[in-house]
Structures are given as structure tokens and as C-alpha cells.
Amino acid sequence: MIDLIGLIVAIPLVVAGVNMLAGSRLASGPSSRRSRWNGWFATGAMTLAFVIAAGALLELLSLPAEERTRIVTVAEWIRAGAASVSLDLRVDPLSITMAMVVTGVGSLIHLYAIGYMEHDERPWRFFGYTNLFCAFMLVLVLANDFLLLYLGWEGVGLCSYLLIGYWSDRPDAARAAKKAFITTRIGDVLLMLGLFVMWVHFGSFEFDTVLGHEGVLPEVAAGTATAIALLLLGGAVGKSAQLPLHVWLPDAMAGPTPVSALIHAATMVTAGVYLVVRSHALFEVSEVALTVVAVVGLAGALYGGLASIGQYDMKRSLAYSTMSQLGFMFLAAGLGFYPVAISLLVAHACYKALLFLTSGNVMHGLHDEIDVRRLGGLRRDMPWTAALFAAGALSLSGLPPFSGFFTKDAILDLASHDGRTWAYVLGTIGALISAWYIARLFFTAFLGTQRYEGHAHEATPLMRAPLVALAIGGLFIGLWLAFTPEGRLATFLEPTLGPLEEGTAGPSTPVLIAISVVATLIGIAVAWSLYRPRNAERWISFPEREPGMAGVLGHAFYVDGMYAWVVGNVGLRGARALAWFDGAVIDGAVNGVGRLALGAARLAPIWQSGKVRRYALSFLAGGAALLLYAAVRV
């Protein structure tokens, strides 16, 4: 199966092409039937990719741990002089874990989207884009060198743009798509610069050359490593919506909900975490960069959590929650707990996709209503959805024995044992906030009295089935991945990421577990006291009573507004000054040359008077001058 790994990129790519080029013609009948046809086709491709990935995983597991890195050459890609880049796919524990997430969660989301997109006019476009996205994402995670990784990186960015703006007739979707593309572009440029520095220093993009292998660190000065690592981190920050390039993620929720679940929760936004974890050797050579990763992650975790509390739009709240969870992943990576970052990534992909898709159920059942102030009491009309959302919320909140506990709280536990008290304390506050915002969403949307009009119809069984699978995964995958004391996933990832070292500092593990459970319970209790059904009037009128506080949280500390001010004032003025300089100085110089020639040309015809006698005089004067010259010279 490992030798067939190229197929898991090729199948979604080909099916995407077929769907986009011929999807409208391949099926006949009413639009809903056509939509099913396109959707099943795309889902089938993803499922096939999942089966191949699972086969490759099983084959990898049957090998001894040292031989679990296989490189499959597809073709030579670029040859320029002595330099050559080949199209290699790398199958190792890390990449196959990522491929399993992409294909597994991807298949379930595609299955869900068949029902969700049934009323869409042109579903072949949607499924074509999502399959194309999956193909690029698989290129990203399976690449054996940074150049191919970058190809996938830009490809998923493109698909993200296309899918956020999928409903291109809505101005907010079109704006959000542009915003997402431009903001992540800033990070992409930094990543590209990082690749340039890498090429200058190593003369290669291959992981084995750049990152060293079998525990040997790459031979590179700490300064160079810091430069490359920080530039790579810049790319990761843009893609994973961390401070300060996070502003695109909440707006990206203008896309269809399956897109939010697939791209902006489960897969693409985690590419940044993958990049940092994959190139951890460079970050380790430069201690500074690793600390920066941890600080950025911690700041994002707290910021995203606080901003999430202030949102009334369920999907925006979940988007900030995603940012916060990604922050925890960066924190784990920055502290050196790479396997834990990856296990949080896997668990988060399941439960956050689940949370997004349940909010998609709400939108599907209530004509796109998503504001919790106008929801409430949904558990009566949508018992399945309410139960599934509760499962997602439990997984995220970090109560044992669910996934959040074994992944997010494992980070805090390790941080404390490692003697990083600052990370532990702030991280625990972040965990408390996580429990708070997710419980808030559940209490406000699903409990209490009904604040919407009419009847919300429950999702169809076809849409519920993938959610049940995601709920089971979301609840228990953390437990499964961490079953043995060292962590099953951690052992599996050891050949790629090195051993997970556990310190002995600080309080013992049972104490830490007790603290984290209490913190989670406090978060839920705070949410209950503020948002329980009896308090509906109070929290709905909160912005009127406390406009300052509600504004700060609701607008996520006005970062967006600050950017708008900076770009709109300083940036615009700078641009105008440059435009003036361009017009007056640069164009002026070019036009000046032209004017000079024109002026000279206007002077010349003075001699061309048309008066014969003047010509005769010139002639005579010339002759006389010549004679005079001859006379003087002799």
C-alpha cells in the first residue's frame, strides 16, 4: 500500500477535475439528485484515499520502528544545472497520521456535505473545490521536501479562497475570501523567504538534508536556524490564524459550513502546526524560535478563548475557539512536546469538525439563523443535534475521560513537570476559558426557551451518520491515542519526532489532574451562572448594560479595527505619497526626456523658412566662413 501512496493524491485530484469539468453533465434530473451524484462521487474518492492511507498505516505498523520512513519517488520535478528537485512523497509516522486525519475527517465531511449542499445550484463546483483542496492538503503533508510542501501550502490557500467565497453573490463572502487570501499571503511570503534562506544555506529543500535525520541535528549556525525557523513560523502563523495574522479566520465563516469544518477547523489551519512540528529540528537548534512559538501559541490560546466568549454568532465563536485550540497546539510544539501537539491536532480535528457541522445542522434547519440570541431551546426540535453538540463540547472542555483531557491537559501536565510554571498557569486559565465558552454556546443555543420562530427541522439521517462517527472519534480518540502511559501516538511518532521527555518538577500528576478538572468545572459553572435559561434576559441585554466590556470581547480587542485604521490611514497616506512620487518624479523624468526631444524638434524648423533668399544668404555666409577659415589657417 505504501507504494500506492501517490494514488491518495491522484484520486481526489482526478475526481475534482471530472467534477469541475463535467460534473454538470454527468447526471440528469432535478438539482438535488445531481447534487447527490456529485457528492457521492467526491465522497467515494475521499473514502478510497482513506482506505489507501489506512493500508499504508497498517503496513507501516508491521515494519520495525527504525524502518518506518519510506520515500516514494513519483517523478523528477525540476532540474536546473546541478540542482534537482524530485517529486517525492514521504511516508513516515507523522505524515501518515496527518494523511489519516485529512482523509478520515475529510470523507466524513464530504458525506455530510451531500445532504448540506442538496439545494445548491451548482454542487459540482463545491465538490470539485473540496476534492481539490484535499489533494493539495495531502501533497502538503506527504511532501518529502519544503518545495513540494510549499506547493501544497499555496494550493490549499487557493482552495480556501475559492470555498470561502463559494457564494460569490454575497458581498460579505467575497470580502471574507479576499481578506483570508491576502492575510495568509503575508505569512506565505515569509515562508517563501524562509525557503530562500534555506536554499542558500543547505542547497537543498529535502527534509533529510535540512532537518537532519536519525536524531542528528542539522549542521547550521544558531543565527541562521533562528532566521529560517522564525520565517517558517511566520508562514505558520498566517495559515493557522495565530496572532497577529488571525483576523481572517472569523470572517472565513462566510463560507459553507462543511468548508468551515474541513478547512478552517480540521485540516488547513493545522498545517502551520504540522510545519512547526515537522521542522522541529531547526527550531531546536535555535532555542529562541522555540520560545517564540510557545509565546505565540499561549497568547493565541488566551486571546481566542476570550474573543470566543464575546461572540453571538455561533460559527464566529467556534472560529475563535479554533484559534485558541491551535494556540494550545503551538504551545505544545514550542515547549517541545511535539507528539502531544499532534494528538491534540487529531482530536481537535474530530471534535471541532463535529461542532461546526452541528452548527451547520442548525443553519440548515433554521434558514441560516446562527445568532444565539435568536436561537435557544433547540434541544426540543433538534435532539440529535443537541446531543452531538454536547458530545463535541464535552470533548473540547477537557473533562476526563474525553479527548480534550488527554490532549490539551496533557500539555499542561507536561509543562508543569518540565518546570515551565508560566506556561502551566496561563494554560490552565486558557483551559478554564475553553470550558466557559463552549458551555456558553451549548447553554445559550440548545437550552432554555425557544427564541426563534417556527419549527427547526432536524438533520436527515444521512447528515447525522457522519456526525455520530465524528462524535465517537472526538470523544474517545484522545483516550485511545494516549492509552499507554507514554502515549500510543507518542510511541508511534518517536522515529520522526524523537522521544517525549517527561520531567519530574512541580506537583505530581494526580494533583495536576485534580487542578485541571476543577478549572474545567469552574469554567462550566461560570458559564452556567451567566447563561443558564433563567438568565437569558440578562446575558442578551449585557451589551446595553456593559457596552465597553461587550465591545472589547465582541470585537476581539478591536484588532481588526486597528488594522483597518492602520491600513486605511497610515497605509493609504503612504500609498498616496508613493503614488505622487511615482507620478511626479518617476513619470516626470520619463516624460521630461520626451518633452526635451519635442522642444529640440520645435527649434530645428526655424532654419527651414521656405525663403529662398535666406537659404542663399546662409549659403554665402557658409562659403565665406570656409574661405576665411582657409585663409586664417594658412
Added chain:
Amino acid sequence: MRTPIAYFLLLSAILFAMGSASVLLRRNALRIFMGVELQLNAVNLSLVAFSRMHQELDGQILAFFSMVVAAAEVVVGLAIIVALVRRTSTTDVDQAGVLRG
């Protein structure tokens, strides 16, 4: 005793000056043309005078050539003047300024 060359050259210079004045000051194309002829003949005179001084025939041969060319030139020049008169019904060269740049 031979006439000194200076007399010939002086006469030639006077004739040339008269011709030049005629070319520069007159407006009538025919008069200008006559001025040109006068200039040519002034030059011919000095050629012949120098030829006599050096006791060689080169100058006289050149004067003959000059006369032949002048005759041909008269043909062309008069044709141009006739064409000019036909077109503008004037012989005033100042009126013929269509080639002004």
C-alpha cells in the same frame, strides 16, 4: 607689358559681388537667376586669369566645363521658373514658401 592679374581678380570680385547682391536682394526669380549667371561668369573670369598667370590650360578647360554646366543649369532653372509662374502666376520667390518647416 602684360596686364597684372590683380586687375582681373578685382573685376572678378566686383562682378561676383554684384551677382551676390542681385541674388540676395532681388525678389524676381529671373533677376536672381541673372545674378547667379553673373557669379558663375565672375568665377570663370578668375579661372581664366589664373590659367594665364600659370601658363597652363587647366583653368581654361575648367571654365569651358563650367559654361557647359551653366547652360544645362539655365535649362533646368528656367523650366522651374516657368513651372513656378504657371502655378502661382508670380515670379516673386518670397511668395514661394510652401517648403517652410
